[in-house]
Amino acid sequence: MQVRTPFPIINLILDHLTDIRFMRPPIEKPSESPMQFFTPELFVRFNSPDEAQANQADEDWEAAVANYRRHLEGLEDRMPSQVKRLTELSLHDTELLGMNEDVEPLPSSQLEPFWFAIAIVSLKRDNELLSLIYVLWDRLREFAAPERWPFSDRRPHWLYDEIHQAPGHEGARFVHRVLLSDGRVFEIPFLTVLTQTVALTAHTLQPSA
Numbered sequence: 001m002q003v004r005t006p007f008p009i010i011n012l013i014l015d016h017l018t019d020i021r022f023m024r025p026p027i028e029k030p031s032e033s034p035m036q037f038f039t040p041e042l043f044v045r046f047n048s049p050d051e052a053q054a055n056q057a058d059e060d061w062e063a064a065v066a067n068y069r070r071h072l073e074g075l076e077d078r079m080p081s082q083v084k085r086l087t088e089l090s091l092h093d094t095e096l097l098g099m100n101e102d103v104e105p106l107p108s109s110q111l112e113p114f115w116f117a118i119a120i121v122s123l124k125r126d127n128e129l130l131s132l133i134y135v136l137w138d139r140l141r142e143f144a145a146p147e148r149w150p151f152s153d154r155r156p157h158w159l160y161d162e163i164h165q166a167p168g169h170e171g172a173r174f175v176h177r178v179l180l181s182d183g184r185v186f187e188i189p190f191l192t193v194l195t196q197t198v199a200l201t202a203h204t205l206q207p208s209a
Contacts, residue, residue, distance in 0.1 A: 033143050033185045037068040038160035040146050040183055047150075068162065075165060082192055083163075083174075086132070089195065094130065094158045096180060097122040101140050119188060123158065124200075131196040137166075137173045138189035145183025153182035 033040050042064065045057035079087075103117040117136040122129065145153070159179045166173040166189065176188040 033146070033179075034141075034177055034187055035160075035162060035179055035185055036164070037064045037071070037162055038179055040149070040179060040185070043159065043179065044146070044150060072163070075163065078165065080192065082194060086193055086195055089130070091123065091125075091130075091158050091161065094123040094125040096156045096158060097124055097129075099140070099186065101136070103139070119190075121188075127200045129198045129200060131198075133194040133196065134176070134188055134190040135192050136189055137191050140189075141187040143185040143187065149183035151181055151183065156184070157181040 038061075042057060042060055045053055046061055048054045048057065099119065099121050101117060101119045103115050105115045117139070119134045119136055119140055121132040121134070123132070124130070157180065159181055161176060161178040164175045164177070166175055172191070174190055176190060176193075178186045178188070180186070
């Protein structure tokens, strides 16, 4: 099934590093998507073969775009420079090469151990490799694709994403949620994010001796 995609959505994140220590254990994969604006259900309706349903979804998508922009405007004063630089990237339809989480325990005299963690999301866009490097305040979460997801699960691509402030943290912590073409949603709880881009050339692709 050929996917019908609306125009790319702006994505936003934030930048200042705090001295928060990290303590939560990983959780099991939830089954319900946490996307609030660009939901898997809306994306499926947008690509429906039923013209009436697709047209209605088109209107709903336009409303979601407008609502998300207002949502971002409410976060603008709390966004650091690194996040604002990330919002200038067009990530729609980039190929997901990998998502890795590195957790390092820190010594602690308390009963519950502290830990420090980063996540690296690797993407391919045209002739570039793009890495998003997050400093985490909690573990990554993966939300399963809805049942009977109608699109291919091969070579997942980045579709749409949302940035939210974590409830009760007054700007210190944020959550990046990403809808992939295979229907999964990843939730990345982060404090700050860096981006790194490497051009793909014949020299880059040549295996080392």
